[in-house]
Amino acid sequence: MQIIIINGPNLNLVGEREPEIYGKMGFDEFMVQLKKQFPEQTISYYQSNIEGEIINQIQDARKTKDAIVLNAGAYTHTSLAIGDAVAAIQIPVVEVHMSNVFAREEIRHHSYISKHAKALVCGMGLQSYEMAIRFLTTNFSAH
Numbered sequence: 001m002q003i004i005i006i007n008g009p010n011l012n013l014v015g016e017r018e019p020e021i022y023g024k025m026g027f028d029e030f031m032v033q034l035k036k037q038f039p040e041q042t043i044s045y046y047q048s049n050i051e052g053e054i055i056n057q058i059q060d061a062r063k064t065k066d067a068i069v070l071n072a073g074a075y076t077h078t079s080l081a082i083g084d085a086v087a088a089i090q091i092p093v094v095e096v097h098m099s100n101v102f103a104r105e106e107i108r109h110h111s112y113i114s115k116h117a118k119a120l121v122c123g124m125g126l127q128s129y130e131m132a133i134r135f136l137t138t139n140f141s142a143h
């Protein structure tokens with residue numbers, strides 16, 4: 001399967017950003033581990049701090065990928081446009097969050113993405129991504 005992880009704003013700082021919430025490992029290191037864990041899948045990674053670029057990437061993925069693992073960061077709670085992009089495409093999207101957003105401030109409890117996503121994983125740190133990929137490969141793999 002061709003799976004793309006799309007990360008939104010500030011997720012490029014995971015590893016140094018609020019380590020008590022997001023842990024100490026950065027994405028470069030994590031991606032190496034993840035690819036080893038799923039040797040039969042092609043997993044790519046994209047991160048942007050810019051809303052429109054995330055939307056462009058979601059739109060591109062509908063033609064080039066089999067599934068998306070999407071952590072839109074704070075745009076999750078604010079971006080009707082990213083929610084619309086997810087609603088517009090046919091390939092499965094799993095929404096992920098490293099932190100348990102429901103245990104945090106009220107504003108983080110609402111997501112514009114969840115109702116259009118196949119599934120939601122949150123609160124498992126970087127393992128949230130791993131769980132999302134396991135779900136996608138188990139349920140949407142052609143072989």
Ligand code: DQA
Pocket residue numbers: 009010011071072073074075076096097098099100101108
């Ligand atoms: C996050 C949760 C969001 O509320 C926050 O704005 C982030 C990261 C997470 O992975 O836990 O940037 O999506």
